[in-house]
Amino acid sequence: MTSVLLNDSFPLQLEKDDSEEKFITSGVTWQVYESFLTSLGNHSSYRVAYLSKTLEIMSPSRSHELDKKAIARLLEAYLEEKRIRFWGLGSTTLKREDKQAGKEPDECYCIATDKDIPDLAIEVVYTSGGIDTLEIYRRLGVLEVWFWQDRQFRIYCLQDDSYQQTSQSQLLPNLDLSLLAQYVIIDDPLQAITQWRKQIEVN
Numbered sequence: 001m002t003s004v005l006l007n008d009s010f011p012l013q014l015e016k017d018d019s020e021e022k023f024i025t026s027g028v029t030w031q032v033y034e035s036f037l038t039s040l041g042n043h044s045s046y047r048v049a050y051l052s053k054t055l056e057i058m059s060p061s062r063s064h065e066l067d068k069k070a071i072a073r074l075l076e077a078y079l080e081e082k083r084i085r086f087w088g089l090g091s092t093t094l095k096r097e098d099k100q101a102g103k104e105p106d107e108c109y110c111i112a113t114d115k116d117i118p119d120l121a122i123e124v125v126y127t128s129g130g131i132d133t134l135e136i137y138r139r140l141g142v143l144e145v146w147f148w149q150d151r152q153f154r155i156y157c158l159q160d161d162s163y164q165q166t167s168q169s170q171l172l173p174n175l176d177l178s179l180l181a182q183y184v185i186i187d188d189p190l191q192a193i194t195q196w197r198k199q200i201e202v203n
Contacts, residue, residue, distance in 0.1 A: 020061035020126050028055040030097050037093060037102075047091065049131045050102040051139075056131040060106075060124075067124045067148060068106045070184050074196050075109075075122075078175060081200040087114045094118070099139035108142075111171050117141050119171055125149040134163050144171050151185050153177045176203075 028036075033050045040046060049056040060068070072088070079086045087110040094117060095102030108118035121142050123133060126149075134156060137145050145163065147154040155177065156163040157170045169175055179199070186192035 020064055021059050022127060022130050023057045024054065024130060026054045028053050030100065033102060047104045047106070048093070048102070049104070049133065049136060050095070050100070051131050051136050052100045054131055058127075058130075061126060064106075064124050064126050067184060068122075070189060070192065071122060071124070071148060071180075072107045073189070073193055074180060074183055075107075077193060077197055078172075078180070078200055079109075081197065082174075084111065084172070085113070086111055087118075089118050092118075094121075094140050094142075096140055101136045101139035103133070103136045103140065119143045120146070120169075122146045122148065138163060144169060146177075148181075148184070152181050 033055060037048060047058045047060060089108045091104045093104050105121040106124045107122040109120045111119045117140055121137055125147055134145060143158050145156045155166050155169055157166050183192045183196045
C-alpha cells in the first residue's frame, strides 16, 4: 500500500494489485499536483494525469503493463531496423503549468531529433472514462497519440491545434499498425519479437 497526502486533510491510500483502478478528484491546484508527484517519487508505478484542477491517478493492471511493454519492444525494433533515430522517454511526466496540463504516458518517443515534448505518446486503455487524455496532449503539443484498445490501435494526429483520427501514422507513414497489432497480441514475447523482426526485414 502507498500512502500519499493529496491535500492538508485528505491522505490517499492506494492499493496495488492486478486490478486496474482509477481515482479522480477535482479542485486540485497546480501546486498540490506537483507536491503529489513529489510524494509519489520517481519510481511510482501509478500513472498521474492533470487537467485544469482535475487529477486522475491510475494503477495499471498486469495485462496493461504486458501490452505496454510489448508495444514498446516491437516499435523500437521497427525503428532500429529502419534506422530511424528515436529517443524513448517511457512514462516521463510531461507538464506545462501555463496550460494547466500534465500526463504520464504509457510510452512516448521523440522521432528524428530529441525534444522537450515528445512527438508520439502511446496509451494502453483497459478502463473507459476519466480525464480527457487528448485534451491534455493537445495542450502539451504532442503531435501524435496512439491508443491501444480492444487489440487494435486508434491513431490521432494534431492538425490545426486539434486531433484528427487517421488510418495511419503521419510520423511513421510506412509502419502498418494493423500488422503491428497482430504481433502485440502474441502471448510469447520472444516469439513475437523474433517473428516481427523477420517481417520487418522483408518489408
